[in-house]
Amino acid sequence: MQKGTHMIEDTMSTAYRLYHDMSERNIDESLTRTALQIARDVHEIKKDYNLIVRGLSSSMKVNSENDGMSLDDILTILKSSLDASLPKGKRLSFNIQLEENLYTQNHYLLLSIFRNLFNNAIEAADGNLVELSVRQSSTDSSYVIEVEDHGPGIDPEDMEQIFEPGFSTKINYETGEVNRGLGLSLVKDFIEFRLGGTIRVTSVPGKTVFTLTIPKEKWSGL
Incomplete structure (x- = not known):
């Protein structure tokens, strides 16, 4: 299993380096975006691979033959993954x-979206307690989901860049290596x-809120 993870990581790194090199050399924009998309896809495959390896779907008794999942099941599975x-x-x-336990066939997209937001909050937390909240409400035409954490917040200078592919504040100060961020770019x-919605973020020290607004007609994926 570790060998499989390393192979995926190597492929993702290669795809990202290709994208970075093509960008610097001003190579055809459509080809450059294709390289970035490959990096993004592999990034998601890695996460799904790890999720499957842990056997979370089995432990939560989720029927893999089902066409979709409820929002509560999606969040419960991710909570188990985070705890582990x-x-x-x-x-x-x-x-x-x-507000209501929504059902969707876009569960794979939503798993990736929430997983990225949760993992970012955990990595940013500077204390022993990581506090996460998910609130769902509705308007006439959309479902609104707020993901809140009580970490250090996002630096105002970084706010306009956090959704840019390759932007990251995650630095290993022992090696100097920068973890090139693709997660929030994927979320956006x-x-x-894919879902025809919007995402916005507000942040102050001690509280960051990502607000996802998804049209009801896109939510179910039917």
């Missing part, structure tokens, strides 16, 4: 408030181009 992978010494407080693409 928390860095040593950290604890998770996870609060879910759903999935919400805007």
